[in-house]
Amino acid sequence: xxxxxxxxxxxxxxxxxxxxxxxxxxxxxxxxxxxxxxxxxxxxxxxxxxxxxxxxxxxxxxxxxxxxxxxxxxxxxxxxxxxxxxxxxxxxxxxxxxxxxxxxxxxxxxxxxxxxxxxxxxxxxxxxxxxxxxxxxxxxxxxxxxxxxxxxxxxxxxxxxxxxxxxxxxxxxxxxxxxxxxxxxxxxxxxxxxxxxxxxxxxxxxxxxxxxxxxxxxxxxxxxxxxxxxxxxxxxxxxxxxxxxxxxxxxxxxxxxxxxxxxxxxxxxxxxxxxxxxxxxxxxxxxxxxxxxxxxxxxxxxxxxxxxxxxxxxxxxxxxxxxxxxxxxxxxxxxxxxxxxxxxxxxxxxxxxxxxxxxxxxxxxxxxxxxxxxxxxxxxxxxxxxxxxxxxxxxxxxxxxxxxx
Numbered sequence: 001x002x003x004x005x006x007x008x009x010x011x012x013x014x015x016x017x018x019x020x021x022x023x024x025x026x027x028x029x030x031x032x033x034x035x036x037x038x039x040x041x042x043x044x045x046x047x048x049x050x051x052x053x054x055x056x057x058x059x060x061x062x063x064x065x066x067x068x069x070x071x072x073x074x075x076x077x078x079x080x081x082x083x084x085x086x087x088x089x090x091x092x093x094x095x096x097x098x099x100x101x102x103x104x105x106x107x108x109x110x111x112x113x114x115x116x117x118x119x120x121x122x123x124x125x126x127x128x129x130x131x132x133x134x135x136x137x138x139x140x141x142x143x144x145x146x147x148x149x150x151x152x153x154x155x156x157x158x159x160x161x162x163x164x165x166x167x168x169x170x171x172x173x174x175x176x177x178x179x180x181x182x183x184x185x186x187x188x189x190x191x192x193x194x195x196x197x198x199x200x201x202x203x204x205x206x207x208x209x210x211x212x213x214x215x216x217x218x219x220x221x222x223x224x225x226x227x228x229x230x231x232x233x234x235x236x237x238x239x240x241x242x243x244x245x246x247x248x249x250x251x252x253x254x255x256x257x258x259x260x261x262x263x264x265x266x267x268x269x270x271x272x273x274x275x276x277x278x279x280x281x282x283x284x285x286x287x288x289x290x291x292x293x294x295x296x297x298x299x300x301x302x303x304x305x306x307x308x309x310x311x312x313x314x315x316x317x318x319x320x321x322x323x324x325x326x327x328x329x330x331x332x333x334x335x336x337x338x339x340x341x342x343x344x345x346x347x348x349x350x351x352x353x354x355x356x357x358x359x360x361x362x363x364x365x366x367x368x369x370x371x372x373x374x375x376x377x378x379x380x381x382x383x384x385x386x387x388x389x390x391x392x393x394x395x396x397x398x399x400x401x402x403x404x405x
Contacts, residue, residue: 026064034061091233097129100226104203108215112183112204114138115226116149118197125149125199149200152188156197158216159188163208185210189219191227198227246317248295249302257316257324261376264328265369272369273330275339276383277301279321280361280395289353297321297351300360304345308338324383332400335366339398361396363387372401 018037034057101113114130123144130138144150152159164184183204191199201223205211244256252260264272279301286294298321305315305325316324327335343362351358365387373379386401393399 022060022064026060034064091236093128093230093233096226096229096233100201100222101129101131104219104222107218108203109185109205109207109210110203111206113202115191115199115201116142117191117199117230118144118149118153120196125153148188152190152200153197156190156192158190158220159186160211160216161186162211181206184208187211187216187219189216189223191223192220193224193227193231198231201226246302249299249317251302251306252314252316254316254318257318257326258376260314260316260326261379264326265376265379270369271329271371272379273327273332273335274367274369274379274383275325275327275335276318276365276367276380276387277305277323277325277339277342277362278364278387278391280363281358282321285351285358289355289358293351293353293358297358297360300346300349300351301362304342304349307345308341310338313338332366332368335368336398336400339364339366363390363395364398365390365401366398367401 022034037057097115100115101110104110104113110131112132114127116125116127118125124141125144126139126141128139129136130140142149144153148159162185164182183206185208186202186204188200188202190197191201201219203211203215203219244252244259246253261272261274264270279297282294282297285297298317301321301323302315302317305323309315309325310327310330312329313325313327316326318324325338327338330338346360346362350360365383365385367373367379367382367386369379372382382401386399389399390397
């Protein structure tokens with residue numbers, strides 16, 4: 001009798017120690033462990049004691065669920081905060097995609113992961129990032145209209161495959177990354193931006209039943225943030241590129257000229273020919289035929305430059321009717337030949353207006369780095385001096401910079 005009491009007392013102490021351990025690490029407790037203890041007690045204790053312990057087991061289980069949910073929400077909010085912070089600091093698409101993968105991996109298994117993009121009217125789906133076991137197999141493209149990604153884009157519905165047994169026969173399932181082994185659990189979520197589908201984000205695991213409903217919601221929110229960040233990055237890139245483009249002629253502007261000139265002069269053993277052109281008759285065309293015809297004259301000069309650019313050359317509308325042409329590595333003879341080709345083009349393509357044909361003349365100055373100047377400003381001044389000399393000589397001619405001239 002005494003031995004039986006000692007055994008029960010030891011067992012009770014063991015249970016209390018186990019409960020204490022559970023409460024100290026409640027978020028790590030496996031619900032199956034709680035259920036196993038409850039079943040064990042039910043066979044040992046009296047009916048009343050079993051009922052009381054059942055209540056305790058239930059409360060511990062509920063506490064575990066609430067703590068797990070709170071930790072999930074906390075980590076979820078951290079991820080959203082981190083995403084917002086990161087996406088406001090970078091406009092680089094690749095960094096955005098990799099950071100999305102890293103943050104998703106913090107709260108869910110992402111043995112495989114991809115983000116796909118699709119623009120309405122395209123025949124292909126672009127997948128810039130497709131990760132399996134830490135290796136990026138992207139960028140890749142797949143045809144639009146077949147497979148799971150196209151299905152998600154068309155239906156705008158999330159697909160959650162919990163095990164291989166649930167895998168649908170249609171549409172054809174395509175896994176991403178390693179060809180040796182298939183993932184078991186997959187979530188495919190449409191990337192929505194307003195009412196538009198921009199693509200699909202997917203997390204996959206080699207373990208079955210790896211995801212819950214909360215993981216779907218997380219991917220939806222992250223997908224929206226990724227789509228927004230990518231759209232902003234692309235808009236920024238378009239605006240940035242436009243800031244270097246002359247709207248009238250569709251060639252680069254003075255800002256792009258200065259950037260490229262500094263870059264070229266910073267290269268080791270570089271030599272650059274700078275050709276500066278200026279229209280001889282823009283004012284008279286504007287006065288006689290109107291500014292619309294003057295704009296056509298400016299566009300025609302830009303056209304002559306573009307047609308005669310070498311593989312390394314670049315042309316710029318610097319200001320008004322003044323143009324620059326940079327020709328890395330060109331000799332003086334080659335620079336003069338380029339100018340002659342531009343003149344020949346303009347001669348063959350005059351402005352044709354209702355009131356007649358207007359020939360287009362340009363004055364040109366040529367200077368070279370480092371022969372004529374060893375800085376960007378010095379090179380521009382040298383070319384400008386040569387251009388001014390062409391103007392003094394009666395226009396529609398070419399002058400080469402010479403020290404002391």
